[in-house]
Amino acid sequence: MKIKAKLNGDKVQVKLLAKHPMHTGRTKDPVTNELIPANFIKTLTCHVDNNKVFQGNFGTGVSKDPFLKFTLINRKAGDILKFEWVDLKGATEVKEVTL
Amino acid sequence: MIRRNFLKNISAGALILLTPFSLMAGWIEGAFTTTDMKEALNLVGASDLEESDLITLKTPEIAENGAIVPVTVSTDLPNVTSISLFVEKNPTPLTSQFDITKDMLPSISLRIRMGATSQVMAVVISDGKAYKTTKEVKVTIGGCGG
Amino acid sequence: MKSINRVLLCVFIMVSFNVFSQNTAADDRELIRDYFSNKFPTIALSEYINGSYIFDAKAKEQWMEIEEFPPYEFDIDQGKVLFDTPFANGKYYADCFENKGIGVKHNYPKWSESQKTVITLELAINQCRENNGEKPLKYGLGDMAMISAYMAFTSRGEIIDIEEPKGDSYASYLLGKKYYFSRRGQLNMACVTCHLAASNLKLRYETPGPVLGQVTNWPVYRSKWEKIGTIHHRIRECNSQVRAKQLEYQSETYRNLEYFLTYISNGLPINGPGSRK
Numbered sequence: 001m002k003i004k005a006k007l008n009g010d011k012v013q014v015k016l017l018a019k020h021p022m023h024t025g026r027t028k029d030p031v032t033n034e035l036i037p038a039n040f041i042k043t044l045t046c047h048v049d050n051n052k053v054f055q056g057n058f059g060t061g062v063s064k065d066p067f068l069k070f071t072l073i074n075r076k077a078g079d080i081l082k083f084e085w086v087d088l089k090g091a092t093e094v095k096e097v098t099l
Numbered sequence: 100m101i102r103r104n105f106l107k108n109i110s111a112g113a114l115i116l117l118t119p120f121s122l123m124a125g126w127i128e129g130a131f132t133t134t135d136m137k138e139a140l141n142l143v144g145a146s147d148l149e150e151s152d153l154i155t156l157k158t159p160e161i162a163e164n165g166a167i168v169p170v171t172v173s174t175d176l177p178n179v180t181s182i183s184l185f186v187e188k189n190p191t192p193l194t195s196q197f198d199i200t201k202d203m204l205p206s207i208s209l210r211i212r213m214g215a216t217s218q219v220m221a222v223v224i225s226d227g228k229a230y231k232t233t234k235e236v237k238v239t240i241g242g243c244g245g
Numbered sequence: 246m247k248s249i250n251r252v253l254l255c256v257f258i259m260v261s262f263n264v265f266s267q268n269t270a271a272d273d274r275e276l277i278r279d280y281f282s283n284k285f286p287t288i289a290l291s292e293y294i295n296g297s298y299i300f301d302a303k304a305k306e307q308w309m310e311i312e313e314f315p316p317y318e319f320d321i322d323q324g325k326v327l328f329d330t331p332f333a334n335g336k337y338y339a340d341c342f343e344n345k346g347i348g349v350k351h352n353y354p355k356w357s358e359s360q361k362t363v364i365t366l367e368l369a370i371n372q373c374r375e376n377n378g379e380k381p382l383k384y385g386l387g388d389m390a391m392i393s394a395y396m397a398f399t400s401r402g403e404i405i406d407i408e409e410p411k412g413d414s415y416a417s418y419l420l421g422k423k424y425y426f427s428r429r430g431q432l433n434m435a436c437v438t439c440h441l442a443a444s445n446l447k448l449r450y451e452t453p454g455p456v457l458g459q460v461t462n463w464p465v466y467r468s469k470w471e472k473i474g475t476i477h478h479r480i481r482e483c484n485s486q487v488r489a490k491q492l493e494y495q496s497e498t499y500r501n502l503e504y505f506l507t508y509i510s511n512g513l514p515i516n517g518p519g520s521r522k
Binding site for chain 2: 011024026042043048051052053054055056057058059060061062063064066067068069070071072073074075
């Protein structure tokens with residue numbers, strides 16, 4: 001995950017790029033000619049302390065290497081934003097950004 | 100003992116039915132796997148939809164490439180708890196659903212996949228009611244050199 | 246300019262190119278720049294690094310949204326990891342290039358007097374590997390494209406500065422130019438057909454894009470590929486799109502073609518890697 005987060009007053013514009021193939025289950029592996037089973041990011045959350053401030057829930061209609069842009073409010077310098085995604089297989093990635 | 104548990108289960112069930120959608124947030128498997136748009140709408144709590152001009156849905160008129168279509172949804176509706184994005188002609192119409200917390204603005208940009216020219220619908224749940232706006236996005240199949 | 250004058254200018258340029266002998270490479274470059282600046286007087290030459298997006302405002306808007314946080318950022322990161330990984334013998338890619346390989350892309354392709362051939366950046370990467378006892382990487386996609394992406398990224402803003410082809414190098418340049426102007430394939434089209442005469446027009450729904458500046462943004466993350474690919478990968482794709490025979494990556498013909506394409510873009514800055522549809 002790559003995250004760009006800029007604090008402006010109490011607002012944070014977050015831009016995020018997650019690395020994930022987001023397999024729909026409808027494409028074929030060019031080598032084996034078999035369908036690649038569906039596996040995509042289900043949820044992507046952002047917590048500050050233990051408070052959930054963002055949750056995105058996804059299906060196969062989200063592009064490969066998901067991009068998100070949104071604005072958090074009520075934030076201050078020193079806050080630690082904890083981003084986490086979970087996919088269908090249960091794989092996860094966590095990344096923290098300190099404002 | 101069995102009777103007590105039975106009553107407990109009944110009241111728990113009733114509680115779930117009475118709980119506003121916002122507290123039931125999370126990844127709703129059925130909504131993301133159904134091929135039926137109406138069913139997907141129901142599952143995200145948007146069975147009763149009203150058109151709203153307070154939702155801004157920014158999409159390209161003609162997508163450069165259906166694999167990566169940049170979209171932005173924002174709204175001036177009050178007390179938003181959910182934003183969802185549907186592509187009517189996609190195999191599974193619900194692309195994404197966002198639980199909007201009090202710690203964020205009701206606005207989201209993302210990139211979606213579109214298999215063909217289709218209506219794209221943004222659904223916003225505000226004060227427990229569901230509102231929508233729709234835009235058509237054209238998807239071309241590569242022309243010469245495409 | 247009246248449309249008849251435009252047609253005459255186009256014909257003149259195409260005929261003068263077909264004569265092949267008189268023009269120096271510098272003349273060719275001047276002719277191409279004049280052609281585009283006369284045809285599109287409101288578009289600055291520096292804009293040509295953005296390809297067909299200079300002709301299509303709505304497409305450009307979408308492209309800029311992607312460029313806000315482009316998928317190739319992962320490829321640049323991985324490219325850097327690969328570039329910084331030592332070979333088994335303890336040497337690095339940095340040892341094969343000027344300035345440790347940082348900010349050098351604007352000098353490629355270059356003519357090698359000792360090898361009597363055109364050396365592209367990707368060829369140089371593999372020659373570096375082989376000279377250090379490593380197996381060559383596959384061209385076109387994958388690790389090779391990622392290393393190229395990282396090296397392009399470190400060269401962003403550097404002005405393309407290829408030494409003018411003269412003597413032996415001119416012969417290779419001329420072969421590249423000849424390939425560019427020759428019709429091929431079942432569709433019987435030449436590169437020039439789309440990318441000079443029709444660069445701003447629609448071919449069904451596609452806008453071909455101008456030859457001027459066409460090399461600056463490589464390698465490219467094509468939405469169609471959903472991965473990063475090199476310029477030869479695209480040239481091969483173009484060949485198949487006019488139903489012509491695809492040549493091997495880094496074939497002498499493709500290297501000569503890349504030499505021609507790059508020299509005529511001398512003076513424009515590198516802006517790779519890039520996102521394209």
